[in-house]
Amino acid sequence: MKKRITGIVLGLGMALATAAHGAGDPKAGQSNAAVCAGCHGQNGAQPVQPVYPKLAGLGETYLYKQLQHIKAGERQIPEMTGLLANFSDQDLLDLATYFDQQQTPIGKANPDLVKKGEQLYRGGNLASGVPACAGCHNPQGLGNEPGGFPRLSGQHPDYVVKQLKAYRAGDRSTGSMSQIMMDVASGLTEEEMEAVASYVSGLH
Missing domain, CATH: 1.10.760.10 (Cytochrome c-like domain)
Structure with a gap:
């Protein structure tokens, strides 16, 4: 194994080396992050329930890919059903960049x-x-x-x-x-x- x-x-590692790291706009991401705060807390740092993840500092590449999977319905999270439906791919990258730059408690x-x-x-x-x-x-x-x-x-x-x-x-x-x-x-x-x-x- x-x-x-x-x-x-x-x-x-080779495949993801070409990912769009650094191409997101954190300010644009912050403007769209309000929809996330209800579960993940302010700046994605203090989730309202311990079974929800802290998004702060989680990693831009990882966050971006997970948001893509969730939007496409490939990763099923009932609490997020439909939340990303109107987000463009750039919006997802902006969100990932914003949350990655926040401090993790x-x-x-x-x-x-x-x-x-x-x-x-x-x-x-x-x-x-x-x-x-x-x-x-x-x-x-x-x-x-x-x-x-x-x-x-x-x-x-x-x-x-x-x-x-x-x-x-x-x-x-x-x-x-x-x-x-x-x-x-x-x-x-x-x-x-x-x-x-x-x-x-x-x-x-």
Whole structure:
């Protein structure tokens, strides 16, 4: 599985290197961001529910691709049904650029889960074939913009667990990047998901 993931990562890195990074207008994005605040909070930094993601600083390339998937109906999020229908592709890029430039508040990891979470994040699980999260998401959890891998640092653990379970169940399978996470999540227990999700919430 590790060879498979490595191959996908390398291929995606080359493909996404030509993405329209930096082409968005953050001011235009801010003017359209009001529709997002109801769930994701002011500047996308304080979601109203812990199962909603923090958008602030998540990564322009990642955000842009996810917004495209959601608008096209390829990634099903009931709360966002129809919200992006009148947004142009440039509007989506502007939104992604705006949110990526916002500050992400860091949470606090559960002290009881830090050791296990850190081990998984930095070293993976050799026995189950789960690779280290840091390889794609950065040792500090800051993500990898050229590769399109999102920031995890400061993300709410409830949201992270929800997404890991969705990947494991195959409910989130949109785009070639999803295959990486589906492979990873398939090797994680629920206890491991909770530990690594808690760890990244306080990672910086």
